[in-house]
Amino acid sequence: xxxxxxxxxxxxxxxxxxxxxxxxxxxxxxxxxxxxxxxxxxxxxxxxxxxxxxxxxxxxxxxxxxxxxxxxxxxxxxxxxxxxxxxxxxxxxxxxxxxxxxxxxxxxxxxxxxxxxxxxxxxxxxxxxxxxxxxxx
Amino acid sequence: xxxxxxxxxxxxxxxxxxxxxxxxxxxxxxxxxxxxxxxxxxxxxxxxxxxxxxxxxxxxxxxxxxxxxxxxxxxxxxxxxxxxxxxxxxxxxxxxxxxxxxxxxxxxxxxxxxxxxxxxxxxxxxxxxxxxxxxxx
Amino acid sequence: xxxxxxxxxxxxxxxxxxxxxxxxxxxxxxxxxxxxxxxxxxxxxxxxxxxxxxxxxxxxxxxxxxxxxxxxxxxxxxxxxxxxxxxxxxxxxxxxxxxxxxxxxxxxxxxxxxxxxxxxxxxxxxxxxxxxxxxxx
Amino acid sequence: xxxxxxxxxxxxxxxxxxxxxxxxxxxxxxxxxxxxxxxxxxxxxxxxxxxxxxxxxxxxxxxxxxxxxxxxxxxxxxxxxxxxxxxxxxxxxxxxxxxxxxxxxxxxxxxxxxxxxxxxxxxxxxxxxxxxxxxxx
Numbered sequence: 170x171x172x173x174x175x176x177x178x179x180x181x182x183x184x185x186x187x188x189x190x191x192x193x194x195x196x197x198x199x200x201x202x203x204x205x206x207x208x209x210x211x212x213x214x215x216x217x218x219x220x221x222x223x224x225x226x227x228x229x230x231x232x233x234x235x236x237x238x239x240x241x242x243x244x245x246x247x248x249x250x251x252x253x254x255x256x257x258x259x260x261x262x263x264x265x266x267x268x269x270x271x272x273x274x275x276x277x278x279x280x281x282x283x284x285x286x287x288x289x290x291x292x293x294x295x296x297x298x299x300x301x302x303x304x305x306x
Numbered sequence: 307x308x309x310x311x312x313x314x315x316x317x318x319x320x321x322x323x324x325x326x327x328x329x330x331x332x333x334x335x336x337x338x339x340x341x342x343x344x345x346x347x348x349x350x351x352x353x354x355x356x357x358x359x360x361x362x363x364x365x366x367x368x369x370x371x372x373x374x375x376x377x378x379x380x381x382x383x384x385x386x387x388x389x390x391x392x393x394x395x396x397x398x399x400x401x402x403x404x405x406x407x408x409x410x411x412x413x414x415x416x417x418x419x420x421x422x423x424x425x426x427x428x429x430x431x432x433x434x435x436x437x438x439x440x441x442x443x
Numbered sequence: 444x445x446x447x448x449x450x451x452x453x454x455x456x457x458x459x460x461x462x463x464x465x466x467x468x469x470x471x472x473x474x475x476x477x478x479x480x481x482x483x484x485x486x487x488x489x490x491x492x493x494x495x496x497x498x499x500x501x502x503x504x505x506x507x508x509x510x511x512x513x514x515x516x517x518x519x520x521x522x523x524x525x526x527x528x529x530x531x532x533x534x535x536x537x538x539x540x541x542x543x544x545x546x547x548x549x550x551x552x553x554x555x556x557x558x559x560x561x562x563x564x565x566x567x568x569x570x571x572x573x574x575x576x577x578x579x580x
Numbered sequence: 581x582x583x584x585x586x587x588x589x590x591x592x593x594x595x596x597x598x599x600x601x602x603x604x605x606x607x608x609x610x611x612x613x614x615x616x617x618x619x620x621x622x623x624x625x626x627x628x629x630x631x632x633x634x635x636x637x638x639x640x641x642x643x644x645x646x647x648x649x650x651x652x653x654x655x656x657x658x659x660x661x662x663x664x665x666x667x668x669x670x671x672x673x674x675x676x677x678x679x680x681x682x683x684x685x686x687x688x689x690x691x692x693x694x695x696x697x698x699x700x701x702x703x704x705x706x707x708x709x710x711x712x713x714x715x716x717x
Contacts, residue, residue, distance in 0.1 A: 329494075330498075330503065335480065335509065336474070336476035336480065337473070340473050366467065368513070368516075369513055370512065371511065371512050372472065372509070372511045372513075373509070373510045374508065375508050376505070376506055376508065379505075
């Protein structure tokens with residue numbers, strides 16, 4: 170249905186909930202970060218990456234940088250799709266390039282670049298198991 | 307300053323943040339529950355009750371029931387005070403009677419009754435240490 | 444699939460998002476109120492009730508009382524269903540009886556009773572159009 | 581008390597609330613955006629900028645880009661300070677450079693660059709009144 174999906178590693182559909190909107194009648198800026206996070210987590214789970222298993226093995230994946238360009242606002246009850254591609258950056262970083270499109274017209278709502286890093290005992294390490302599961306080796 | 311404070315075990319002041327307001331320009335209903343929770347936690351900490359210490363000792367305090375009457379809405383940038391009294395109910399329950407008043411006019415915004423219970427390994431137990439620290443014995 | 448649905452006027456499925464969970468690894472209490480609200484709003488929209496149209500006609504539907512019994516916690520990535528029945532209470536109030544069930548085992552997670560009222564210029568009025576659309580006359 | 585304040589146009593103190601923390605026991609990434617927003621709004625109000633007055637005059641201030649570098653996590657009940665400087669960028673953009681410091685040790689928690697633009701009828705315009713009130717002319 171959405172030919173755009175072919176350009177991405179993963180897409181997830183959402184609907185705006187009224188409580189996510191603010192005084193101006195549009196989705197509050199911070200909620201886009203929630204949408205981006207939920208799509209990343211669902212993607213990682215779909216690839217067999219378990220945060221709790223990693224944590225038990227002493228490895229945490231943390232977000233170290235977020236960039237979001239807001240192009241057009243989402244409103245109450247809009248449906249939309251969060252899509253992402255994932256890339257490796259150096260030894261310890263994984264970069265998610267994410268886009269939000271309104272449905273069904275595919276209006277480009279926002280784009281984000283989210284950088285995650287592996288951390289063990291508070292120090293940056295290569296998240297090797299994640300890199301392997303995501304096919305980034 | 308607020309003579310009402312004499313009627314309560316604890317009061318905490320807040321200011322509404324814009325992101326807590328919704329489409330109708332008033333604080334979203336669920337956020338009152340956040341305000342009530344934050345006031346309870348600050349109260350418990352002020353009495354030397356530590357959730358993490360309790361948790362490490364195998365005891366969790368969980369909310370089992372919430373009742374909130376909404377009397378008048380809070381709006382952007384209103385300041386307000388969340389007050390509470392605490393009572394024991396049977397062996398395993400602690401009841402918080404909470405009121406929210408707008409400042410400085412003391413308009414009564416909402417009242418809540420929040421019931422907590424001690425849980426150990428998923429079973430209700432008497433939260434004896436908490437009861438003792440709160441002087442409810 | 445879910446025979447329980449026959450007992451309710453409306454049911455809506457959700458999945459827990461990680462950001463809705465708190466320190467204890469379970470969904471924060473206030474988020475259940477968000478789930479209940481989103482299910483009510485989707486139900487009202489499905490019946491042709493538009494908050495913005497009502498608002499433009501000078502009528503607001505507001506929540507005046509919430510009661511929630513928390514029976515069992517939801518955890519990260521659980522799927523669940525929020526179901527509701529709606530009743531009229533006197534001339535100005537509408538009562539939503541809501542239940543949350545975990546999927547697929549239908550474990551009863553929480554029940555809520557949410558009372559809404561019609562308000563015009565800050566005074567309670569009968570939300571006649573809503574009552575009519577919901578078939579509560 | 582905090583000599584750092586001399587380096588900024590505005591600083592605001594906060595305390596982490598438990599419901600802002602997630603599964604990992606640290607503040608959820610999206611909540612930093614709430615903190616940054618609340619500090620900006622309090623700053624603008626302190627300068628006499630009213631969102632609702634601007635809106636009534638047909639001018640909206642919207643966020644068009646956010647960059648946040650996460651350096652160290654905030655935890656339950658940490659106190660912290662959000663500081664900001666404001667600059668003009670071209671005719672239609674205002675840039676907020678924001679930093680979050682934990683108190684009392686002034687540990688640098690995060691830095692953000694938030695770009696706002698004036699919008700009238702969906703088109704970018706110079707937010708002249710805001711620029712004037714902030715002394716950016």
